[in-house]
Amino acid sequence: MTMKTALMAGLLSAGAIAAAAQTTTPGPAPSAAPALPPAPGAVITNLTPQPGFFTEPGVSVNPLNPRQVVVVFQDNAQAAYSDDSGKTWHLAAGVTPHLYRVSGDVSTVFDNKGHAFLSCISFDKLGAFNYWAEGAIRNSILVRRSLDGGETWEPEVRTVVAQPTKPGIPFEDKPYIVADTSKQSPYAGNLYIGWTRWRIADSEILFTRSTDDGVTWSSPIDISTVHGLPRDDNGAVEGFDGAVGPDGTLYAVWAFNDHIVMVESHDGGKTFSRTRNIVWTAPTMFAIEGMDRANGFPQIAIDPRGGKKGGPIYVTWSDYRNGDVDVFSIVSRDHGRSWSAPVRVNDDPLHDGADHFFQWLAVDPISGAVNVVFYDQRTDPRHRKPTVVLARSQDGGRTFKNYAWTHDEFDPSGVFMGDYLGLAAWGNRVYGAWPVRPGPKRGTVLQVGVADFSASGSDGAPHQ
Numbered sequence: 124m125t126m127k128t129a130l131m132a133g134l135l136s137a138g139a140i141a142a143a144a145q146t147t148t149p150g151p152a153p154s155a156a157p158a159l160p161p162a163p164g165a166v167i168t169n170l171t172p173q174p175g176f177f178t179e180p181g182v183s184v185n186p187l188n189p190r191q192v193v194v195v196f197q198d199n200a201q202a203a204y205s206d207d208s209g210k211t212w213h214l215a216a217g218v219t220p221h222l223y224r225v226s227g228d229v230s231t232v233f234d235n236k237g238h239a240f241l242s243c244i245s246f247d248k249l250g251a252f253n254y255w256a257e258g259a260i261r262n263s264i265l266v267r268r269s270l271d272g273g274e275t276w277e278p279e280v281r282t283v284v285a286q287p288t289k290p291g292i293p294f295e296d297k298p299y300i301v302a303d304t305s306k307q308s309p310y311a312g313n314l315y316i317g318w319t320r321w322r323i324a325d326s327e328i329l330f331t332r333s334t335d336d337g338v339t340w341s342s343p344i345d346i347s348t349v350h351g352l353p354r355d356d357n358g359a360v361e362g363f364d365g366a367v368g369p370d371g372t373l374y375a376v377w378a379f380n381d382h383i384v385m386v387e388s389h390d391g392g393k394t395f396s397r398t399r400n401i402v403w404t405a406p407t408m409f410a411i412e413g414m415d416r417a418n419g420f421p422q423i424a425i426d427p428r429g430g431k432k433g434g435p436i437y438v439t440w441s442d443y444r445n446g447d448v449d450v451f452s453i454v455s456r457d458h459g460r461s462w463s464a465p466v467r468v469n470d471d472p473l474h475d476g477a478d479h480f481f482q483w484l485a486v487d488p489i490s491g492a493v494n495v496v497f498y499d500q501r502t503d504p505r506h507r508k509p510t511v512v513l514a515r516s517q518d519g520g521r522t523f524k525n526y527a528w529t530h531d532e533f534d535p536s537g538v539f540m541g542d543y544l545g546l547a548a549w550g551n552r553v554y555g556a557w558p559v560r561p562g563p564k565r566g567t568v569l570q571v572g573v574a575d576f577s578a579s580g581s582d583g584a585p586h587q
């Protein structure tokens with residue numbers, strides 16, 4: 124359950140945030156982070172200048188108008204938009220659903236019509252600590268749609284699944300929304316959501332699809348061949364993410380025990396293959412000093428270039444096989460049948476005591492560059508305070524160059540930092556979103572960063 128008890132306190136309204144003036148500062152100067160080059164053209168914007176409970180962002184770019192970018196975050200579920208490729212940002216009004224007390228675990232996507240979607244969970248209170256189905260009351264997964272690039276959001280809230288209050292109900296958690304935006308796919312326009320369902324005795328991955336622009340959603344199906352444990356602190360099936368190839372094939376991954384598992388659908392999400400292990404991992408739930416917990420749940424992305432089925436498929440995650448928590452990537456060049464050995468994404472020395480976590484993956488559909496954002500402790504001699512690092516591969520995931528996206532270390536202890544960051548890329552512009560703790564006070568500020576590789580001499584397409 125990504126929101127934890129932090130969401131139950133200090134619910135700051137979107138209107139209160141919108142009343143605060145956003146601030147924009149330039150990205151790190153070369154001399155500010157001598158260990159790493161600065162991300163080219165980096166600009167960092169504070170979307171929420173006053174600290175609050177702002178975490179777990181998602182980012183999406185409109186494929187029909189790449190100047191439009193949407194960032195979503197909690198709590199409660201909120202959104203910001205840019206219509207000038209991230210130069211300026213505006214908080215959107217009317218985003219938070221008010222059917223339940225709390226909403227969060229947000230994700231966002233644009234579909235092939237240029238419509239933006241926000242997916243979230245919504246509930247009144249949590250169940251038992253890390254055992255969310257014990258004592259669960261009413262909860263749901265909701266979707267809201269924007270037809271104008273995220274500036275305004277329709278008043279209708281679409282219910283994907285809802286659990287009424289009664290003994291023994293499950294708790295729906297960690298939904299992630301995916302769109303088929305391919306021009307050649309027979310299922311172009313489909314929307315997909317996968318999530319973890321916590322039950323009293325186990326955990327499972329549920330899946331639903333929409334074929335009518337997010338208005339209605341199919342009855343959920345279980346796509347996890349093997350179920351996990353019922354607690355949210357290891358051994359569960361968690362971290363659903365999906366990617367769609369140009370032929371409409373949906374690839375989905377999640378973490379289970381000491382593996383990342385994968386399934387495929389070749390019929391627009393009606394049916395799925397059995398789950399199969401694609402890579403061994405050390406535990407992907409772990410503690411970071413000063414934080415309640417952190418994780419390295421996987422992401423999957425595909426280079427859409429390269430024929431009917433597209434190019435390479437990439438998967439990233441983080442684990443502590445090296446003692447420190449490192450970020451890793453694997454690649455498949457045969458559409459998921461076989462996978463490369465893991466490549467270490469962060470390029471600091473092995474066993475240096477620095478942890479790297481909350482990674483997120485985005486493959487640029489125009490250039491094919493592979494981008495990964497994560498928190499990184501390498502600049503702090505005590506390895507407690509992270510900065511934000513952007514790693515980028517232009518050789519098909521064989522090697523990664525690391526860039527300092529921020530240079531100000533922050534102390535994450537004593538506040539809820541969420542469970543993930545956000546990232547998207549288009550045309551060698553990369554958009555990231557992350558929370559930071561700006562000072563000693565409790566609370567976080569949600570930042571969005573833009574990096575522009577198009578004018579830096581780093582805009583070549585990767586070699587396959």
